Amino acid sequence: MSTCSRLTLRPRHRGLLTAVVFLVACGSPEEESISFAADPVFDIPNWSGHWFKGNTHAHTTNSDGDSSPEYVAQWYKDHGYAFLVLTDHNVFTDPATLAHLVDEDFLLIPGEEVTSSFEDASVHVNGLNLPHVVEARQAETLVATIQANVDAIREVEGVPHINHPNFRWSFGAEELAQVENDRLLEIWNGHPTVHNDGGGGSPSLEEIWDILLTGGKTIFGIAVDDAHHFQGEFHPDRSNPGRGWVSVRADALDAVSLMESLEAGHFYASTGVELTEIAVLPRTLELHIAQDRDFKYETTFIGASGEVLLETGENPAIFQLSEDVGYVRARVRNSRSDYAWTQPIFITRR
Ligand SMILES: [Zn+2]
Numbered sequence: 001m002s003t004c005s006r007l008t009l010r011p012r013h014r015g016l017l018t019a020v021v022f023l024v025a026c027g028s029p030e031e032e033s034i035s036f037a038a039d040p041v042f043d044i045p046n047w048s049g050h051w052f053k054g055n056t057h058a059h060t061t062n063s064d065g066d067s068s069p070e071y072v073a074q075w076y077k078d079h080g081y082a083f084l085v086l087t088d089h090n091v092f093t094d095p096a097t098l099a100h101l102v103d104e105d106f107l108l109i110p111g112e113e114v115t116s117s118f119e120d121a122s123v124h125v126n127g128l129n130l131p132h133v134v135e136a137r138q139a140e141t142l143v144a145t146i147q148a149n150v151d152a153i154r155e156v157e158g159v160p161h162i163n164h165p166n167f168r169w170s171f172g173a174e175e176l177a178q179v180e181n182d183r184l185l186e187i188w189n190g191h192p193t194v195h196n197d198g199g200g201g202s203p204s205l206e207e208i209w210d211i212l213l214t215g216g217k218t219i220f221g222i223a224v225d226d227a228h229h230f231q232g233e234f235h236p237d238r239s240n241p242g243r244g245w246v247s248v249r250a251d252a253l254d255a256v257s258l259m260e261s262l263e264a265g266h267f268y269a270s271t272g273v274e275l276t277e278i279a280v281l282p283r284t285l286e287l288h289i290a291q292d293r294d295f296k297y298e299t300t301f302i303g304a305s306g307e308v309l310l311e312t313g314e315n316p317a318i319f320q321l322s323e324d325v326g327y328v329r330a331r332v333r334n335s336r337s338d339y340a341w342t343q344p345i346f347i348t349r350r
């Protein structure tokens with residue numbers, strides 16, 4: 001802790017808000033409980049601008065992808081993406097060589113999948129908006145290895161996102177809760193063996209996300225392709241492009257604006273459902289879903305501990321806040337089981 005006091009709100013309470021104040025009085029911590037009348041309201045995000053669709057995880061022949069950087073970038077440009085991060089394993093695929101593909105509607109952001117391991121665990125951390133290659137690091141423990149790679153990316157002012165925790169069942173909420181200086185976690189990855197949904201006693205990526213949020217970590221959920229296979233058949237057993245993306249709210253299509261919006265949670269993740277507006281008022285969260293053909297939509301509003309607060313088939317989907325539920329996020333499913341996930345809107349009081 002760098003500050004001398006911290007207010008920690010317990011996530012579950014009704015009516016009266018109970019808070020525990022840790023007075024970390026410059027080295028002499030003491031704890032006391034106080035109670036006060038609650039008036040919970042949403043902590044309204046300060047966002048503006050436009051939606052920009054992008055994928056932050058894709059491979060080329062510079063690592064284990066099957067297509068050249070040129071082909072991969074062209075694929076995303078041709079499929080309506082506004083930005084792409086090429087993230088080869090421990091290789092810096094420099095978008096400067098692809099500058100002829102960049103225009104006012106399409107941006108390439110330099111990146112890398114910093115690829116390490118600890119014992120049997122795979123530790124893959126994407127670095128976005130990097131200046132050059134980042135060497136993968138190993139450390140004495142699994143948590144320290146994840147942290148070392150996050151730190152390596154931060155040291156060059158890149159933005160880390162932690163990839164596919166359930167790949168080889170490598171790590172979960174317990175480890176991620178101990179990592180610092182990370183804001184982005186893959187909650188959906190299009191690769192066929194990343195076990196997004198968990199099972200057999202292991203939590204899904206979405207459940208891991210809720211555990212982290214409930215524990216007080218500010219972390220935002222992203223969906224990515226992790227695309228490797230652009231040639232041949234598109235099949236669920238191959239890692240093809242076009243499956244998972246983010247739609248980022250930013251003032252301009254430039255790397256700095258996009259990175260700031262991602263790290264502030266000003267985006268939603270999707271596997272096929274498009275949102276046109278996410279409106280947050282002091283006590284109202286309202287989602288406007290883009291109507292695709294005759295598809296139907298079911299929206300689930302979720303609070304701390306993964307509690308389902310409301311399910312609705314309405315569009316717009318509207319949630320009214322009446323008590324402190326820690327945070328509220330939404331998952332929209334269409335009648336083909338494509339999804340969109342909004343980021344948590346945290347609750348404050350006034
Ligand atoms: Zn990976």
Ligand SMILES: [Zn+2]
Nearest residue numbers: 057059113226
């Ligand atoms: Zn990958």
